[in-house]
Amino acid sequence: MNIAGGIDLGGTKIEAQRFDHNWDIGEKRRIDTPKTYPELLSTMAMLISWLKGRDAALPIGVAAAGLLNPTTGASIAANLPSHGQKFHRDLEAECNAALTLTNDCRAFVQAEARFGSGSQTGCMLGIVLGTGVGGAIAINGCLVNNGHGQSGEFGHLPMPAETVAQHKLPLLICGCGRKGCYETLASGPGLERLAFHLLGRKISAHRLIFEKKAQPDLEKIWQIWCSVNAQLLHALILTIDPHIIVLGGGLSTIEGLIPALEKHLARLQWDGLPIPVIKKAARGETAAALGAAYQAWQGAQNV
Template sequence: MRSTRFEAFPVSTPTVVQIFTIVLSHGPVTRAEIARRAVLSPAAVTKAVRPLIEAGYLVEEAGEESRSALGRPATPLRVDGGRALFVGVKVTGDAVIAVLADLCCRVRVARHVALGDRSPEGVLVTVNELVAELLAEAEGFGVAVRGVGVALSGDVARADGTVRYSPFLEWRDVPLGELLATSTGLPVTVDNDVRALTVAEQWFGAGVGLSDFALVTVGAGIGCGIVVGGRVVSGAHGVAGEIGHLPLDPAGPECHCGNRGCVEAIAADSAIVRDVRARTGVPVADAAEALALAHAGDPGAREVYARAGEAIGRAIGSVVNLLGPERVIISGEGLAAYDLFAEQIRDAFTASAFGTAARCDVRTHPLPFEQWARGAAATAIQSFIGSDAREEQR
């Protein structure tokens, strides 16, 4: 596979990364506003942005002058999204979605292919083919691809790109980052899919400007990305946020993790399909058929969704009680059933949230699978500018 000439980000000191991230998330923004947000002196901001402007990563907005507190013209800065491109890849149990995104994480090209072979070898072939396609597309933009981000469910060690355990792919200890870096010739970042999506929401989506929020995903699994103090939390062992494995009922259904009564064993798509079959006697084939049956008014199917909503609501209550986020964003393909369990989520959350924690802003934010691949691209951008190294040092 063809490689691209390596180009490092001009400066990756903590101050420069902090300033660049502010402009990336909030731009166009003046130097004075950057100084306020970063708690830096104007001189420090001016020094930090100079090499980024010279290298073309930051540009001044012509004709957009405002006035500073001293009455001097203040020209806003913005990131030149077209300065670099990145590939983001989301791997599921039956498909691979890939996007070509610019430096502002705007999707320029998207690809979606079925995954016939879940083995590491099979996934590598599919991902390499998609990366090659998107590298060819990048040539049309006249801009080099600077990194590849890959996101998939499970226990992923971002530091070295090893997939320690992925239940949907049935993988253990696969050095995916190393294998893809060798085959693509590009820097590769591999992360848990929910954490990757959280990075995208923090920098470019519903979490912009929030120092503390959580992203709860519902669908094939139940996941949670956590941001505390402006930092995406992975935990000492890399598995922070696994609310899908909070045990709610010791006598409940067995979970694939080996425990009983986990949120995921009650509210994930496969659990809902299993329980709808049991309650109704209808041999629904998948989540779409279970949902259609519930929407048709079948009381047994609707009870299953109500129970799932209660489990999700209790899990969100636990997150809010422990971390006190300003906002909880609910997303994922499972939102297609939101009308069936929204009331139960709200009631269970309110009942389990302690005191003023119940004031947390809980909202939904539907995101198609393409956005999960965009999240993977966001992690590649994060690695390129050195923000991931800064996070690990904190």
């Protein structure tokens, strides 16, 4: 028997998953993300109908990139056709059902804090390293909520001047409109931008990671990229002081990433103070849908 359904709405794909009473995946469907807003609404409604099946009361959670404007309800999601639209309201109207909508990084952290690498820990910091950089905080398995939905947009913190000067880093314009955000270099595309800046030629992140052991110039770029990410993590450690850091997103699976981050963090951390344990996410690609489903289920219990 299904306990909840979750949808991970990404810029290129949508994945819908049913979860049973053990929070294991029962069934799932994956389709390409439509290019227009009306098509997105109809596609999401179709998936939600499939998730519910014969159980019209099944709680459904949707994890999507971006934020909601708390005043207007408009979606702020540059990579989705819902950008600028009142997506939550419109989707509920399309489905004629109440839905839980949450940020995808927050959903990831909820899943890992409750069911994954961050379970049974005190304070967990979750970071997603992928196309962008984001995350959230959980304490004793519970996601820390915030006033206006902006918490966790870690990739839009500015890089420190010392780091920029030390490595002669470029100050690039971010998708948010500001210049010098961590996300411009600490993400997957950021690794490629860093390589282009330092090498003067394009190279894919995949190729750089694959060939860096044999090419010193690529290894240097990799170490600078790890240093930039370690600077971000250290700033968050000083702010949050987590017991554990859990990494998700496509870049989190790179072999040697965690030891490299630990090495750079050890140089940054104050003498005598430990750095938090760093682990890879346990729930993998299912985490965002699982976290959204769990939040929807929680909401249904509180009605």
